[in-house]
Amino acid sequence: MTTDILLDFPALSEEDVRAALEAWLATSPRWVPQDLMERIELRSWTTHRACSFALTSLVETREQLTAHRSHAGQAPNLPDPLAEATPLQLPVPETWSDTTHDFPCYSKGQVVECANCSGGGRHVCAACGGDGTVTRTRTVSSGIGENRTTRRESYTVTCSNCDGSGRVRCAVCVGTGELWAFPITRVGRRVLSSQGCYDRTALPDALLKRGEVEETLLAPGGLGPELDGFSPALRQRIVEDVEKQLQRQAGARLLVQRIDLRWLPVTELRYALASPLGKQRPAAPAQVTSAAKQPKPAAAGTSGILWLYGEERSVHAPELQTAPSWFVALVCVAALLLGIAILAGIVAISLAR
Ligand SMILES: [Zn+2]
Numbered sequence: 001m002t003t004d005i006l007l008d009f010p011a012l013s014e015e016d017v018r019a020a021l022e023a024w025l026a027t028s029p030r031w032v033p034q035d036l037m038e039r040i041e042l043r044s045w046t047t048h049r050a051c052s053f054a055l056t057s058l059v060e061t062r063e064q065l066t067a068h069r070s071h072a073g074q075a076p077n078l079p080d081p082l083a084e085a086t087p088l089q090l091p092v093p094e095t096w097s098d099t100t101h102d103f104p105c106y107s108k109g110q111v112v113e114c115a116n117c118s119g120g121g122r123h124v125c126a127a128c129g130g131d132g133t134v135t136r137t138r139t140v141s142s143g144i145g146e147n148r149t150t151r152r153e154s155y156t157v158t159c160s161n162c163d164g165s166g167r168v169r170c171a172v173c174v175g176t177g178e179l180w181a182f183p184i185t186r187v188g189r190r191v192l193s194s195q196g197c198y199d200r201t202a203l204p205d206a207l208l209k210r211g212e213v214e215e216t217l218l219a220p221g222g223l224g225p226e227l228d229g230f231s232p233a234l235r236q237r238i239v240e241d242v243e244k245q246l247q248r249q250a251g252a253r254l255l256v257q258r259i260d261l262r263w264l265p266v267t268e269l270r271y272a273l274a275s276p277l278g279k280q281r282p283a284a285p286a287q288v289t290s291a292a293k294q295p296k297p298a299a300a301g302t303s304g305i306l307w308l309y310g311e312e313r314s315v316h317a318p319e320l321q322t323a324p325s326w327f328v329a330l331v332c333v334a335a336l337l338l339g340i341a342i343l344a345g346i347v348a349i350s351l352a353r
């Protein structure tokens, strides 16, 4: 049975929670009532570990291609890198990057006819069209003074590209008319990355995606036993991410995977917020002291949930940060006025037509 390491985090005391809320109030968050600490009643809270993770996979694809090399009908006298290894076992580099490498297998090739010259080794000269000569024009002048005239005349010269033969040697097969066709294994490696968070509360994931890596797991062939000890939900989440990554690279084989983890405490706190007190009860100091000793009044106001997250115990309390009613009323009036203005504009345009 695996232990759920997500639960392995110390719980906060009430003093810790109050201190975190006071520190948050000191930063003057928008719309939060200033008398929050007097009105809030902390009901229950639990702390667990949330996990922010970055998943990286190095995958490999292999393609079989055919390459051609000019040669006089024989296998080039070259070594075949990794020709006999099946499957090719290539080392995994320390730093991962996108790469493409071709591994030719010269000895498994065969002689084929050169497609560029149809096996002739020569083809028609492109400069003269096969004539061996090219036609040029020049300007010729004759006469002196007012009788001077100029005209254009054509003349032919021997084609310098083919030395007058009208045919040139095929550059692809170097005149042999044959090529050595051999297989090539193209090994492509791609780095796939994704980031995610696992937190069992409704705290937005975006708030947890930060901080330094605390733990790195490296797994040749894919994460498996390395995830033992993770909660089933987190393991499921990571496995799904891995599958999504592989789907993006069709036919890819997983070489090695790395997961960078950061663990963060998340405290989910249920509270009640009493209706505002005090304003209607200006009292003498003696009365305030005695009132403070009495048990807190039952919260007639609202209740809600907030979260303390991270080592620094940041606060996420959207239910406490609601705009006051005067602001809502102002926005409503502004929207109404805007609506009337648009309507008046439409009416004015239709009347003008
Ligand atoms: Zn020519």
Ligand SMILES: [Zn+2]
Residues within 6 Å of the ligand: 114, 115, 116, 117, 118, 119, 120, 121, 122, 170, 171, 172, 173, 174, 175, 176, 177, 178
């Ligand atoms: Zn050729």
